[in-house]
Amino acid sequence: MILCADIGGSFIDFAVVTPDGRLEHRSAVATPVNDLGAFIDALVTLCTPWPGIPLHIAMAGVENPETGIVHAANIPCLSKAPLGKLLRFRSARPVLIANDADCFALAEARFGVAKGHLNVFGVILGTGVGGGYVLDGSIVAGLGGITGEWGHGPVVLPPPFMLCEPDACAVVPIFNCGCGQTGCLDTIAGARALERLHVWAGGNSGSSRDILSAWEAGDVQAVRTMSVYLSYVGAALAHVINITGSTIVPAGGGLANSGTLVDALDHAVRQRILYPTSATLVKQAxxxxxxxLLGAACLT
Incomplete structure (x- = not known):
């Protein structure tokens, strides 16, 4: 058995994962985002009934594999904290920590839509854009533990480029990113970013779900917004495929609930990669x- 916690900015999702992948004794508690002591106490309390059993954590953040220091933008109390060391001391058990997008990719590779594939790049299309890279059944952590963070690093560069359609050209906006840079893919590809992009493109203020529904119904303005979205996200993901050689891309997160969007993204990617293929690459997780939780259970 492995004790597993999936930690987000709102809740800690906890379960005991059995060797055959069943989730037992599942529970959830609020994440103490501003109190490190309370945060540690919450995890220790969840684990107390199973002394000595390893704890594996998926979290919305990253642990530097060289220093053990954690960075989690939406959990301020963990800023620069050696979380694994603290938990190992307090709970007297082995502790492993990985990014939640990495765990997502690992779970889909072991149990999900990417089962049987050795080279997997998983993408999260949610509030923001995230990703994880799995090779031969293991997460590739890389420099600083940030491998797979395809949502950051400028892709829209000054001077503004023009996106040309058959009947018109438009300047693509350069937005500030929460990582401190400008023009990152995350500034136009996440759900909140899509909503902002739609307003920039001349559409009405609304939710990403509304925009996708309008697009699927053929609304002219939504089609315009999504052409910008698919151009950039498709190109960025094509670069990832060219570099990693991944044979499948599981897509999760709220935006990926739209099968139409995932299919369109798959088409956009396959138009741009170096190796032409008729096989579907981007698939719904x-x-x-x-x-x-399942990905955390597979950490080694």
Whole structure:
């Protein structure tokens, strides 16, 4: 058995994962985002009934594999904290920590839509854009533990480039990113970013779900917005495929609930990669909210 916690900015999802991948004794508690002591106490309390059993954590953040220091933008109390060291001391058990997008990719590779593939790049299309890279059944952590963070690093560069359609050209906006840079893919590809992009493109203020529904119904303005979205996200993901050689891309997160969007993104990617293929690359993930816990259970 492995004790697993999937930690987000709102809740800690906890379960005991059995060797055959069943989730037992599942529970959730609020994440103490501003109190490190309370945060540690919450995890220790969840684990207390199973002394000595390893704890594996998927979290919305990253642990530097060289220093053990954690960075989690939406959990301020963990800023520069050696979380693994603290938990190992307090709970007297082995502790492993990985990014939740990495755990998502690992879970889909072991149990989900990417099962049987050795080279997997998983993408999260949610509030923001995230990703994880799995090779031969293991997460590739890389420099600083940030491998797979394809949502950051400028892709829209000054001077503004023009996106030309058959009947018109438009300047693509350069937005500030929460990582401190400008023009990152995350500034136009996440759900909140899509909503902002739609307003920039002349559409009405509304939710990403509304925009996707309008697009699927053929609304002219939504089609315009999504052409910008698919151009950039498709190009960025094509670069990832060219570099990694991944044979499948599981897509999760709220935006990926739209099968139409995932299919369109797959088409956009396959138009841009170096190796032409008729096989579907981008596919909807199938594990849903279980992915973080299952991926955490597979950490080694």
């Amino acid at each position: 199938i594990l849903g909210s279980d992915a973080g």
